[in-house]
Amino acid sequence: xxxxxxxxxxxxxxxxxxxxxxxxxxxxxxxxxxxxxxxxxxxxxxxxxxxxxxxxxxxxxxxxxxxxxxxxxxxxxxxxxxxxxxxxxxxxxxxxxxxxxxxxxxxxxxxxxxxxxxxxxxxxxxxxxxxxxxxxxxxxxxxxxxxxxxxxxxxxxxxxxxxxxxxxxxxxxxxxxxxxxxxxxxxxxxxxxxxxxxxxxxxxxxxxxxxxxxxxxxxxxxxxxxxxxxxxxxxxxxxxxxxxxxxxxxxxxxxxxxxxxxxxxxxxxxxxxxxxxxxxxxxxxxxxxxxxxxxxxxxxxxxxxxxxxxxxxxxxxxxxxxxxxxxxxxxxxxxxxxxxxxxxxxxxxxxxxxxxxxxxxxxxxxxxxxxxxxxxxxxxxxxxxxxxxxxxxxxx
Amino acid sequence: xxxxxxxxxxxxxxxxxxxxxxxxxxxxxxxxxxxxxxxxxxxxxxxxxxxxxxxxxxxxxxxxxxxxxxxxxxxxxxxxxxxxxxxxxxxxxxxxxxxxxxxxxxxxxxxxxxxxxxxxxxxxxxxxxxxxxxxxxxxxxxxxxxxxxxxxxxxxxxxxxxxxxxxxxxxxxxxxxxxxxxxxxxxxxxxxxxxxxxxxxxxxxxxxxxxxxxxxxxxxxxxxxxxxxxxxxxxxxxxxxxxxxxxxxxxxxxxxxxxxxxxxxxxxxxxxxxxxxxxxxxxxxxxxxxxx
Numbered sequence: 001x002x003x004x005x006x007x008x009x010x011x012x013x014x015x016x017x018x019x020x021x022x023x024x025x026x027x028x029x030x031x032x033x034x035x036x037x038x039x040x041x042x043x044x045x046x047x048x049x050x051x052x053x054x055x056x057x058x059x060x061x062x063x064x065x066x067x068x069x070x071x072x073x074x075x076x077x078x079x080x081x082x083x084x085x086x087x088x089x090x091x092x093x094x095x096x097x098x099x100x101x102x103x104x105x106x107x108x109x110x111x112x113x114x115x116x117x118x119x120x121x122x123x124x125x126x127x128x129x130x131x132x133x134x135x136x137x138x139x140x141x142x143x144x145x146x147x148x149x150x151x152x153x154x155x156x157x158x159x160x161x162x163x164x165x166x167x168x169x170x171x172x173x174x175x176x177x178x179x180x181x182x183x184x185x186x187x188x189x190x191x192x193x194x195x196x197x198x199x200x201x202x203x204x205x206x207x208x209x210x211x212x213x214x215x216x217x218x219x220x221x222x223x224x225x226x227x228x229x230x231x232x233x234x235x236x237x238x239x240x241x242x243x244x245x246x247x248x249x250x251x252x253x254x255x256x257x258x259x260x261x262x263x264x265x266x267x268x269x270x271x272x273x274x275x276x277x278x279x280x281x282x283x284x285x286x287x288x289x290x291x292x293x294x295x296x297x298x299x300x301x302x303x304x305x306x307x308x309x310x311x312x313x314x315x316x317x318x319x320x321x322x323x324x325x326x327x328x329x330x331x332x333x334x335x336x337x338x339x340x341x342x343x344x345x346x347x348x349x350x351x352x353x354x355x356x357x358x359x360x361x362x363x364x365x366x367x368x369x370x371x372x373x374x375x376x377x378x379x380x381x382x383x384x385x386x387x388x389x390x391x392x393x394x395x396x
Numbered sequence: 397x398x399x400x401x402x403x404x405x406x407x408x409x410x411x412x413x414x415x416x417x418x419x420x421x422x423x424x425x426x427x428x429x430x431x432x433x434x435x436x437x438x439x440x441x442x443x444x445x446x447x448x449x450x451x452x453x454x455x456x457x458x459x460x461x462x463x464x465x466x467x468x469x470x471x472x473x474x475x476x477x478x479x480x481x482x483x484x485x486x487x488x489x490x491x492x493x494x495x496x497x498x499x500x501x502x503x504x505x506x507x508x509x510x511x512x513x514x515x516x517x518x519x520x521x522x523x524x525x526x527x528x529x530x531x532x533x534x535x536x537x538x539x540x541x542x543x544x545x546x547x548x549x550x551x552x553x554x555x556x557x558x559x560x561x562x563x564x565x566x567x568x569x570x571x572x573x574x575x576x577x578x579x580x581x582x583x584x585x586x587x588x589x590x591x592x593x594x595x596x597x598x599x600x601x602x603x604x605x606x607x608x609x610x611x612x613x614x615x616x617x618x619x620x621x622x623x624x625x626x627x628x629x630x631x632x633x634x635x636x637x638x639x640x641x642x643x644x645x646x647x648x649x650x651x652x653x654x655x656x657x658x659x660x661x662x663x664x665x666x667x668x669x670x671x672x673x674x675x676x677x678x679x680x681x682x683x684x685x686x687x688x
Contacts, residue, residue, distance in 0.1 A: 040612065044515030044516075044611075044612070175657070175658055201652075201656060202656055202658045203660075204661060206609045206611065206614060207609075207657070208607060208608065209649075211403075211406055212649045212652035212660075213657050215402065215403070216652075216656075233516065243533075244534065245532050246532055246533065266517075
């Protein structure tokens with residue numbers, strides 16, 4: 001049976017129309033985001049905060065329509081606070097899971113090991129690492145939410161000189177890569193400010209007895225101890241050991257020393273008697289200042305999301321992971337939905353200042369990929385907390 | 397000089413914990429040829445026992461009652477582990493599936509602690525005040541660990557020389573096949589040995605809890621250093637363990653003090669290599685003839 005020619009044309013047109021409608025109605029392709037978090041090993045305490053923050057951010061972003069209209073599919077990888085495991089997990093995320101964006105890692109030695117894999121695949125990432133070695137040359141598509149070691153070190157030395165009238169300083173750090181760059185930065189700053197360097201020591205993560213290290217440092221009778229640490233447990237163990245030795249030394253700590261929950265449990269209520277530490281200005285307060293509404297909302301969200309774990313969370317640190325997801329969202333949407341490393345990196349280098357999150361005023365550029373600059377830092381009393389973990393600024 | 401005395405005191409205290417792990421290694425190894433690599437996490441479980449049973453201000457009386465409780469509880473746990481480990485083996489000496497079984501138990505314990513308690517290290521208060529040493533306050537659990545190591549060594553010596561069961565265990569240690577041939581119930585005694593090692597490591601974890609890191613991933617430090625102490629002292633020799641443990645503890649603390657904290661763990665491995673090169677059987681180990 002022969003049909004007129006127009007019948008075939010109509011059938012073809014209807015087919016194209018139906019196919020087009022089907023394509024138009026298909027759900028948008030999810031955007032796979034990898035998150036490298038240390039859920040086990042020596043860094044597991046900070047890893048818990050990272051996991052809570054990233055999951056909360058993803059939930060909120062997906063509820064609001066995703067990234068450039070695409071829902072996030074989160075893939076979490078536990079790198080066990082170990083660089084070798086980190087490389088394996090990064091390969092899995094890149095080659096098997098085929099993630100388009102990456103959050104983390106946090107320990108600098110792991111981040112440095114993982115970056116070649118991310119560079120090769122041109123995957124943009126926001127980590128929470130602070131080593132000076134994380135330059136735009138080493139990680140052209142990698143940015144960091146953590147204030148870098150040099151910025152923290154300069155502030156620590158400056159505070160010790162101005163507020164404590166320090167003439168000589170000893171340095172105690174963990175064995176991480178960030179701490180190693182911090183030692184160099186602190187030594188350089190001490191030399192530039194003509195303060196005597198009294199010696200440096202290292203400890204392994206989760207070392208309960210630090211008396212050998214402290215005995216070495218005590219030999220040269222420094223005026224102050226510069227403690228570059230990555231968590232509250234190590235801070236608590238260090239203070240406990242100093243107390244047992246009867247060493248009443250003034251301590252100036254890095255950001256990790258503000259994680260006061262574990263430190264107070266280990267070293268007791270007087271753990272921070274002689275200790276001040278670096279923190280983000282946005283997470284500090286003076287007694288006369290009210291708490292901002294935005295921060296109160298963030299605290300309430302975290303509390304509702306993980307009520308059982310809320311009390312032990314350092315919220316300032318948690319906010320860095322939370323904002324890391326939003327920074328990538330802003331960059332991808334800013335480029336019109338592109339997820340390739342060069343496009344996202346170029347956007348962040350030019351526009352990070354426009355980001356409005358829990359932490360604002362970001363300052364990445366072509367010469368530094370550390371999103372948080374030195375102006376965002378201040379010194380705080382880690383044990384003087386307001387609701388939500390805001391810490392009282394020194395010198396209010 | 398004062399600094400070296402402080403290092404020595406704390407090193408011996410920490411080393412006593414390693415010595416206790418080494419002794420528990422020996423008890424199982426002598427009767428079965430098995431090295432129970434779950435001992436590190438079993439020690440951590442001993443600390444966990446203290447975390448759950450001791451209050452924030454523990455009393456000395458309560459603590460004294462809880463030491464044997466911890467020993468008995470972990471004796472039962474390790475006896476169960478021993479039974480499961482030995483069950484599929486025709487001969488624990490000729491077959492080596494125990495290697496995987498003991499490692500698996502260790503991994504499972506770590507995972508359960510992580511799931512149940514989270515990633516944070518738990519802290520346990522001691523009912524005893526710190527004692528004074530050259531103007532410093534030294535945690536009493538260090539001294540108690542030394543005492544416990546000596547007590548366990550004495551008890552084991554008495555057990556192996558004065559009791560029928562102990563003598564039978566010694567017979568297994570000397571020649572397993574001959575012991576079986578004369579009617580000794582080898583498998584049962586091997587399970588007993590696991591139980592005794594549990595009592596040692598459980599009580600050690602409980603006593604040393606205030607100076608230990610009690611977390612999901614800290615068992616590895618104790619099992620590695622306990623194993624090194626056992627090998628340095630001579631695998632199977634409790635006297636060797638009593639010397640090897642403090643040697644490792646003092647060496648690691650001294651290395652941190654003199655050369656830096658980055659050498660703290662490396663020095664015990666260097667010590668192990670040195671002893672194995674110069675005296676492969678360990679300081680107090682005995683060489684044995686082997687059919688080839």
